[in-house]
Amino acid sequence: MASQWSRHCADSLSKHIVINEFVFKPLNLEQDIPMLQSWLNQDYAKFWGMQGMTQATITAAMAPSEHKVVLIGEWQAKPLFMVELYDPAHDEIGQHYQVKPLDCGMHLILAPIEGKPVHGLSRKVMAAIAQLVLETLAFTRLVVEPDQQNHKIHRLNCQIGIRYQKAIQLSTKAAFLGFCSAQSRQTATQAPQLPSKNRPVTQSLSTLSLCR
Numbered sequence: 001m002a003s004q005w006s007r008h009c010a011d012s013l014s015k016h017i018v019i020n021e022f023v024f025k026p027l028n029l030e031q032d033i034p035m036l037q038s039w040l041n042q043d044y045a046k047f048w049g050m051q052g053m054t055q056a057t058i059t060a061a062m063a064p065s066e067h068k069v070v071l072i073g074e075w076q077a078k079p080l081f082m083v084e085l086y087d088p089a090h091d092e093i094g095q096h097y098q099v100k101p102l103d104c105g106m107h108l109i110l111a112p113i114e115g116k117p118v119h120g121l122s123r124k125v126m127a128a129i130a131q132l133v134l135e136t137l138a139f140t141r142l143v144v145e146p147d148q149q150n151h152k153i154h155r156l157n158c159q160i161g162i163r164y165q166k167a168i169q170l171s172t173k174a175a176f177l178g179f180c181s182a183q184s185r186q187t188a189t190q191a192p193q194l195p196s197k198n199r200p201v202t203q204s205l206s207t208l209s210l211c212r
Contacts (some may be wrong), residue, residue, distance in 0.1 A: 004101060005087035006066040012137050013069055019128040019136070027070040027082065033059050036082060042112050047147045049172055067091075073125065081110045081125050085133065093145045096168045096177055102140035104133050126160045134182050142180040147173045161188030 017024040027036075033055050040050045040058065050058065062070050067090040073081040084107040089099045106129060110122060133142045144162055146153050154176075161184040164176045 003066045003087065003090075005089070005104075006069075008102070008139070009069055009085070009137060013071070017132065017136060019131050020124065021075055022080070022125065022128045023074040024071045024083075024132060025074065027062060027064070027072055029059050029063065032072055032079070032082075033062070035079060036062065036109075039082070039109055039111055045109055047150045047173070048107075048109060073128070075121075075125075079111055080121075081108060083108050083129055085137075088143050092170055093143065093168075093177070096145075096170075097165070100140060102138075103143050104137065104139040104141070105143045105145075106133065122156055123159050126156050130160045130180055130185055134180070134185060140181065144178045144180075145170065145175040146178070147175055149174075159188060161185035 013024075013026065037053070037055050037058055039045060040048055040053070045051065050061070053061075062084070064070060067087040068084065069086075070082065070084045072079050073083060086105040086107075088094045088097075088103050088105045091105055093105060108126070108129065110125065130142055133139050142162065144157065145168065146157070148167065157178060157180075160180065162178045162180040163184050164178040166177050168175050168177050
């Protein structure tokens with residue numbers, strides 16, 4: 001029997017979803033895994049901890065289940081990112097906070113840059129994912145647990161309204177636990193609060209102004 005989490009996703013994710021400039025499609029294990037393996041072996045993908053893995057291992061890790069779905073995001077008719085949505089109640093992160101029924105966890109990886117970088121594109125990707133989770137799929141909270149050393153993602157997360165609650169220790173990394181709700185997303189859109197590069201992590205966490 002499908003879980004409440006998977007039933008919540010099933011109808012909406014049975015077809016392609018278009019949000020702003022991006023098209024979200026279910027991961028095709030046969031066609032997309034070689035491409036995804038290439039992405040995961042990039043230097044910037046080290047925070048995924050999947051460098052050097054075989055296609056068979058990646059396929060097993062990315063296979064959909066009743067607690068997880070994986071989507072490819074296309075931009076200008078080309079794959080640009082992969083986003084994994086999961087039920088925090090069936091993930092290690094669920095041991096670090098009180099999971100609510102309409103929480104949705106998220107992991108993201110972007111494709112390698114080709115040509116001249118497009119200013120603001122990563123932020124637009126993050127904003128589209130937040131819209132997918134909080135509006136299209138109607139989850140209450142987007143949940144993230146980024147590596148504490150992944151400094152580039154912290155600024156992006158802040159811009160879309162993700163707010164950190166605390167630092168946590170997972171089995172594979174020291175991370176931050178963060179949440180994005182419709183309210184925090186709206187507040188960030190109206191008046192984003194960007195963390196200073198020099199601001200200590202402990203201070204940022206105490207004021208909830210540091211984001212994923």
